[in-house]
Amino acid sequence: MGYVHDTAMAQFIPPNQFMFSAGTWTQTVASNVWSMDRSAADAAFTVYVPVLIPSNSVALKGAKLLSIEVMYSIGTGACDDVTSFKLFKGTFQATAASGSGTLNTAAEVTAVSWDAGHDTAAERKAVDEHRAVCTLTTPVFIDNDEGYHLELIFDAAANSVVKMFGAIVNYTLRV
Numbered sequence: 478m479g480y481v482h483d484t485a486m487a488q489f490i491p492p493n494q495f496m497f498s499a500g501t502w503t504q505t506v507a508s509n510v511w512s513m514d515r516s517a518a519d520a521a522f523t524v525y526v527p528v529l530i531p532s533n534s535v536a537l538k539g540a541k542l543l544s545i546e547v548m549y550s551i552g553t554g555a556c557d558d559v560t561s562f563k564l565f566k567g568t569f570q571a572t573a574a575s576g577s578g579t580l581n582t583a584a585e586v587t588a589v590s591w592d593a594g595h596d597t598a599a600e601r602k603a604v605d606e607h608r609a610v611c612t613l614t615t616p617v618f619i620d621n622d623e624g625y626h627l628e629l630i631f632d633a634a635a636n637s638v639v640k641m642f643g644a645i646v647n648y649t650l651r652v
Contacts, residue, residue, distance in 0.1 A: 483650045486540070488530050490644040496525040500633075505640075512640040517553060519635040521560075526644050528625035533618070533652075540619050541649040544612040545627060548643055551604050554636035559601035559629070564589050564611055567624040586625070588614035602631070616649070 492513040493504055499522040505514045515522070526547060533539025545564070564586040595601050595609035611627065619625065633639060 481650060481652050486530075486648050486650045488646045488648070490527060490529055490646060492641045492643045494527060494529070495641055495644075498523040498525075510642070512642050515633070515639040517636050517638050518633060519557075521630065521632040524627075524629040524631070524641060526627040526629065528627070528646050530619065530646050530648050531650070532621045532623060534621040537618055538651050539621075541616050541651065542613060542619055542625060543616045543647045543649065544610055546608055546610045546645040546647070547627065547629065548606075548608050548641075548645075549629075550606045550640045550642070551602065552638040552640070553604070554634045554638075555604050556602035556631050556637045556639070557634045558632040559598045560632060561628070561630045562591060562595070562601065562609060562611065563628050563630075564613075565626055565628060567626065569622045569624070571622075586613070590614065618651075 492511060495513060497513070497515070499520060500518060501516040503514050503516070505512050526545070528542065528545060530540040530542065565583045566586050567581060567583040570580050590596070590612050592610040595607065601607070601609065631639060
């Protein structure tokens, strides 16, 4: 068997794989484009975007996470704010520490940058079609007891219509 080292892998994450903390969300299709659409309402909500790529228990094998691109739109009226776009690394323990009950933990990955069109709240909350790109400063191979996800926190105005179209995870595959 041969060795694979492909530096241009990508995985599409459809919008129905996202999770939403609040609001009324509807799966919608228009001109064969699927989205998760939030009814306009003056309220805050969080969007959970899973990073669904392979992991490996052997060091420097599996998927090396490079960047995540999230496609969304804001229509009718700008959001009041977009308080944060953050990447998190979850770690899953084999067993909980005695008495702690903690099997899973998550910590923010701070060594990331956002593209020039989405590195401020003003850019993220504007009425427009968006493709926000989160790039890891130091890409990492994902261990078999780890998982990554984005959390996007919006504060919608009464007339803000938010649509999530999906995400693309870019990675290197080494197997």
